[in-house]
Amino acid sequence: MPEAAILNSGSHSLWPRRETLETALPFLALLVMLGIIFAVRPTVFSYFGLTLLFKLAIPLMFAALSQMLIINLGEIDLSNGAFVGLVTCIVAVYLEKAPGHAVLLLVGTVLVYVAVGWLISVRKLPSIVVTLGMSFVWLGCAIIILPAPGGHSPAWLIDAMRWKPPLMPLPLWTALGIAVIGHWALKSSSYGIVLRGAGANPKSVARAGWSLVKARLLLYAGAALLAVIAGLFLSGITTSGDPNVAPGYTMLGVGAVILGGGTFNGGVVSPIGTVVGALTLSLASSVLSFLQVAPVWQIGAQGLILFLVLAGRVLIGGRRL
Amino acid sequence: MHCTENMTRQSRGRSGTASLTRAALVLALAGAPLLAHAADGVATGDTSAKKIAFSNSYAGNSFRQVMVKSWQEVTAAAAKDHLIADATVVSANNSVTEQASQIQNMILQGYDAIVILAGSDTALNGVVKDACAAGITVVSFAGIVTEDCAYKVNYDWAAMGKIEVDFLAKKLNGKGNLLEIRGIAGDSTDADISNGIHAADKAWPDLKIVNTVYGQWTATVAQKEVAGVLPSLPKIDGIVTQGGDGYGAAMAFKASGRPLPLIIMGARQDELALWKSEHQANGYETISVSATPSVSQVAFWVAQQILAGKEVPKYVEVPLLQIDQSGLDAWLAKVPEGGAANPFYTRELVTQMIDANIHHTALPPIPAPK
Numbered sequence: 001m002p003e004a005a006i007l008n009s010g011s012h013s014l015w016p017r018r019e020t021l022e023t024a025l026p027f028l029a030l031l032v033m034l035g036i037i038f039a040v041r042p043t044v045f046s047y048f049g050l051t052l053l054f055k056l057a058i059p060l061m062f063a064a065l066s067q068m069l070i071i072n073l074g075e076i077d078l079s080n081g082a083f084v085g086l087v088t089c090i091v092a093v094y095l096e097k098a099p100g101h102a103v104l105l106l107v108g109t110v111l112v113y114v115a116v117g118w119l120i121s122v123r124k125l126p127s128i129v130v131t132l133g134m135s136f137v138w139l140g141c142a143i144i145i146l147p148a149p150g151g152h153s154p155a156w157l158i159d160a161m162r163w164k165p166p167l168m169p170l171p172l173w174t175a176l177g178i179a180v181i182g183h184w185a186l187k188s189s190s191y192g193i194v195l196r197g198a199g200a201n202p203k204s205v206a207r208a209g210w211s212l213v214k215a216r217l218l219l220y221a222g223a224a225l226l227a228v229i230a231g232l233f234l235s236g237i238t239t240s241g242d243p244n245v246a247p248g249y250t251m252l253g254v255g256a257v258i259l260g261g262g263t264f265n266g267g268v269v270s271p272i273g274t275v276v277g278a279l280t281l282s283l284a285s286s287v288l289s290f291l292q293v294a295p296v297w298q299i300g301a302q303g304l305i306l307f308l309v310l311a312g313r314v315l316i317g318g319r320r321l
Numbered sequence: 322m323h324c325t326e327n328m329t330r331q332s333r334g335r336s337g338t339a340s341l342t343r344a345a346l347v348l349a350l351a352g353a354p355l356l357a358h359a360a361d362g363v364a365t366g367d368t369s370a371k372k373i374a375f376s377n378s379y380a381g382n383s384f385r386q387v388m389v390k391s392w393q394e395v396t397a398a399a400a401k402d403h404l405i406a407d408a409t410v411v412s413a414n415n416s417v418t419e420q421a422s423q424i425q426n427m428i429l430q431g432y433d434a435i436v437i438l439a440g441s442d443t444a445l446n447g448v449v450k451d452a453c454a455a456g457i458t459v460v461s462f463a464g465i466v467t468e469d470c471a472y473k474v475n476y477d478w479a480a481m482g483k484i485e486v487d488f489l490a491k492k493l494n495g496k497g498n499l500l501e502i503r504g505i506a507g508d509s510t511d512a513d514i515s516n517g518i519h520a521a522d523k524a525w526p527d528l529k530i531v532n533t534v535y536g537q538w539t540a541t542v543a544q545k546e547v548a549g550v551l552p553s554l555p556k557i558d559g560i561v562t563q564g565g566d567g568y569g570a571a572m573a574f575k576a577s578g579r580p581l582p583l584i585i586m587g588a589r590q591d592e593l594a595l596w597k598s599e600h601q602a603n604g605y606e607t608i609s610v611s612a613t614p615s616v617s618q619v620a621f622w623v624a625q626q627i628l629a630g631k632e633v634p635k636y637v638e639v640p641l642l643q644i645d646q647s648g649l650d651a652w653l654a655k656v657p658e659g660g661a662a663n664p665f666y667t668r669e670l671v672t673q674m675i676d677a678n679i680h681h682t683a684l685p686p687i688p689a690p691k
Contacts, residue, residue, distance in 0.1 A: 037429075041429060041431065043429075043431070044429050048455070052428055052451060056421060149441040149444055150443055238447055240441060242417050245418055245444070285423075285426075286422070286429075289411065289423065290430060
C-alpha cells in the first residue's frame with residue numbers, strides 16, 4: 001500500500017493536472033516564442049529590445065481585456081477594432097487643441113457603446129449582428145472626423161508612451177499592472193463573482209437578489225473604457241490617428257481571450273491569461289520575421305501559429321471552447 | 322571600423338592609391354563613365370557587411386510592384402558587388418500598425434539602415450525615432466515621414482508643373498489655350514502638381530487654362546473626361562497633364578476630329594508610342610515628364626552612401642524623368658508594351674543627385690538608355 005501511494009503521488013507531481021496545464025499554456029506559448037527570438041538574436045533580451053518587441057502589445061492588451069468583458073457575458077464584440085480606430089482619431093484631432101471637446105466626444109462614444117450593449121441584452125439581440133453593424137458606424141464616424149490618416153497626438157501622451165520606468169520596460173509593467181487589477185476586479189473581489197455570474201448563470205444571480213442590469217451595464221462600461229484606453233495609448237505610440245489603424249484588434253482580442261483560458265459559454269474568462277495571450281499573439285508575426293519567413297507566407301503562417309496554440313488548448317482541456 | 326572611416330576620408334580627399342584603385346574598380350563594375358567626377362562624389366567606405374531593409378506600406382498595385390522589383394534588382398546587384406551584405410523588403414497591407422511593428426522588428430534584427438515608404442506621414446514617427454535612437458540610418462522616400470531624424474528622398478512635384486508650362490509657353494510663344502488634366506481629387510500629389518502648374522502659368526498672362534478635368538492617371542478615364550468637355554471648349558493649343566493620361570486625351574481629340582494639341586506625355590508605353598507615330602507622320606514634338614517606380618533604387622543608394630560615410634543632406638530631391646525628342650526612340654525601345662519607362666539608377670547617378678542637393682545646383686538629368 002505505501003508503495004502504491006508513493007507511486008501515485010509521484011505520478012501526480014510529474015504530470016500536473018489538466019487545469020494547471022491549461023492555465024500554463026499561454027505562458028508556455030509565450031516562452032517558446034521568446035525563446036526562438038532570443039536564440040536568433042540574443043541582444044533582444046535587453047531593456048531596449050523588450051521595449052521595442054512589446055510596445056505595440058500595450059494597446060492590444062487593453063483591447064483584449066475589453067473583449068474579455070464582453071465574452072464574459074457570453075457575447076462577442078465585432079466592433080472593438082473600429083471603436084479603437086475612432087478613439088485614435090478623436091485623440092489625434094481634438095485632444096491637443098480642444099481637450100474639452102475630445103473628452104466630451106469620448107464620453108459620448110462610451111455612452112453610445114453602453115446603450116448598444118443595453119439594447120442587446122434587453123431586446124435579446126444577437127451581438128454578432130449588432131456589433132458588426134456598429135463597426136461600420138464607428139468607422140464612418142472616424143472617417144468624418146479624420147478623412148485621411150494624420151493629426152497629432154498631444155506631446156504628453158507621446159512622452160508617456162516613451163517613458164522608461166525603472167527595472168522593467170513599460171510594456172511589461174503595464175502587463176503586470178492590468179493583469180493584477182483585472183484579476184482582483186473579476187476573480188477576487190466579492191462583486192467580481194456577480195459580474196462573472198451575470199454571464200455564467202444570470203438566473204441564479206437575479207434570484208440571489210443582485211441587479212442583472214447593473215452588472216451588465218458595468219461590464220459594458222468597463223469594456224468601452226478599456227477600448228478608449230487602448231485607442232489613447234495606440235495613438236500615443238503612432239503619434240497620430242487613423243480610422244483603419246486597428247481592424248485586426250477585434251480578432252486578435254478574441255484570440256487572446258480564448259488562448260488565455262476563456263470560453264464562449266460566458267462567465268469563464270481569465271484576465272491574467274488574456275494579458276499573456278495578447279502578448280503571445282503580438283509576438284507571432286515578430287517570430288516569423290526573425291525566422292526570415294518570406295513576407296508572402298507570413299500572414300498564412302501567423303494564422304497557423306494561432307491555430308496550433310488554440311488547438312493545443314482544446315487537446316489539453318479536452319472540452320469545447 | 323576605424324579602417325572604414327579612414328578609407329572614406331582618404332577617398333574623399335583623393336589620396337591613397339589603394340582606395341582610388343578600389344573606387345575605379347567599383348566604378349568599372351557599375352559601368353560609370355565619369356571617373357573624375359564620381360571619385361569625389363561616391364563614398365567608398367566598406368559597407369560589405371551592412372544590411373539594409375525596406376519597409377513598404379503597400380504592394381497592391383502595379384506601380385508598387387514594379388517599385389519592389391526595382392528594389393530587389395538593385396540590391397541583388399549591390400550584394401553581388403559586395404556593396405552590402407543583405408537586403409530585404411517587407412510590405413504591410415496598408416496598415417500603419419503592421420508597418421510600425423515590422424519596422425520595430427527590423428530594428429531588433431540589427432539592420433544598419435531602414436528604407437521606408439510610409440503609409441502615413443505622421444503615424445510612423447514614433448518608431449522612426451526609436452530606430453534613430455538605436456543608431457540606425459532611416460531613409461524615407463515618396464511617402465515620407467515628418468520625423469526630423471529621418472532622411473527624406475522625394476520629387477519636387479511643383480517643379481513638374483513648371484517644366485510643363487515652361488515647355489508649352491516656349492512652343493506656343495506664350496500665347497494659347499490650355500486644358501488641364503488632373504489626377505485624383507483629394508490626393509496630395511495631385512494638388513502639388515496642379516499648384517505648380519497654376520503658379521507657373523501666372524508668368525504667362527496670355528496662356529490661359531480654360532478647363533480642368535480629373536483623369537485619375539488612367540488613359541481610359543482621361544479619354545472619357547476629355548471627350549465629355551471637348552464640345553464646350555474653344556481651340557485647345559496645349560494640354561498639361563500628370564502622367565498616364567496623355568494617350569487618352571489624344572484619343573478623345575482624334576475621335577472628335579479636332580487637331581491634336583501639344584500634349585505633355587507621361588512615361589507609359591502607349592503615350593510614347595503615340596508621340597513617335599505622330600512625329601513620323603507630321604513632325605509632332607513634345608516632352609514627357611514623370612516620376613518613376615524605380616525611385617526605390619535612389620532611396621537604396623542614398624542609404625548605402627550614408628553607411629559608406631558620405632555626408633547627405635536631410636532632404637534629397639530626385640529629378641523627374643524627362644524625355645525629349647532626341648531620347649524618345651531609345652526609351653521607347655526599352656519600355657515593354659503596357660509598361661512604363663523605368664530607369665535603373667546607378668550609384669554614381671544617385672551620388673550626383675546628392676551632390677547637386679548639397680550645392681543647390683541643377684539636378685543631373687536621367688540619361689537615356691543605350
